[in-house]
Amino acid sequence: MTDSHLPPEPLRVYIVDDDEGVRHSLAALLLAGGHDAHPLASGAEFLAQADLDHPGCVLLDLRMDGMSGLQVFEALQQRGTVLKTVFLSAHGEVASAVAAVKQGAVDWLEKPCDEATLLAAVTKAAQLSHALAERTQRHKLLLERWNSLSPRQQEVARVLATGVSSKEAARTLALRNPERPIDPRTVDTHRSAIFLKLDIRSSHELGLLVEGLGRPDDPLRAP
Secondary structure (H helix, E strand, C coil): CCCCCCCCCCCEEEEECCCHHHHHHHHHHHHHCCCEEEEECCHHHHHHHCCCCCCCEEEEECCCCCCCHHHHHHHHHHHCCCCEEEEEECCCCHHHHHHHHHCCCCEEEECCCCHHHHHHHHHHHHHHHHHHHHHHHHHHHHHHHHHCCCHHHHHHHHHHCCCCCHHHHHHHHHHHCCCCCCCHHHHHHHHHHHHHHHCCCCHHHHHHHHHHHCCCCCCCCCC
16 A cells, blocks of 8 residues: 655656756756756766656757757657656757757757746656656556457457447458358357456457557557
8 A cells, every 4th residue: 555645756857968067057956856866968878877767857958969959859759768858958949949849848948947947847747757657557558468368369359349249249250251250159258258368347448448559550450
C-alpha cells in the first residue's frame, strides 16, 4: 500500500547547455524549488547519461557546440523517450524555437528567462512526461498480455474484438481460411482463454484493447 504521507518524488530536470554559468544558475534555481537537477555540458553527454525511460523535463539550449539542440531533440524522438523538452533560445532564434514546438517540444523560453515562467514550463513538461510514461507502461503491459496468446487465439481475438457472436466469428474465420474451419464451441473455448490471459471480462474491453494496440507500427495490425 502506498503511504499517502510520503512527499512526492522530485521532478527530474536535465539542463543541457554549453554555457557553464547558465547551467549553474538554472541548477541552483531548480534545486531551490525542490527539483532533481542534472546539469550537462553537451547533447552527446546528455544522451549518454540520461535515463530516457524515466519521466522528466529537458531544458535544452538550441545552439551549442557539437550537437545542436534540434539534433538532440531529433535523437530523443527517434529513441522514443518519455522525457519532454523545453527549449532555451537566445535572441534571434525565435523561428527555430517555434518550429521545435511544432515538432513536439512543450515550450520555448528566451534567455535570460523569468523564474516563474521557467518553473511553470518545467512543471508542465513534467506532468506531460509522467502522463506519457503511464500510457507507455500501460501499452507495454497490454502488449505483453497479447503476446501471451497463441497465434490462433490472436486471430480469434481480432474477430471477437468487433463484437460478433461465437457463431459469427466461426463463420468469419472459416471464410478467411476455408482449410481451417472452426466450430463455435471452439471459439467459446478460445474466448474464455483470451479473456483470462488478457484479464478482461467482455468483448467491449477486448475491442478497446485491440484498438489501443492497433497502431500502424504495432504487431497487432493485421497483415
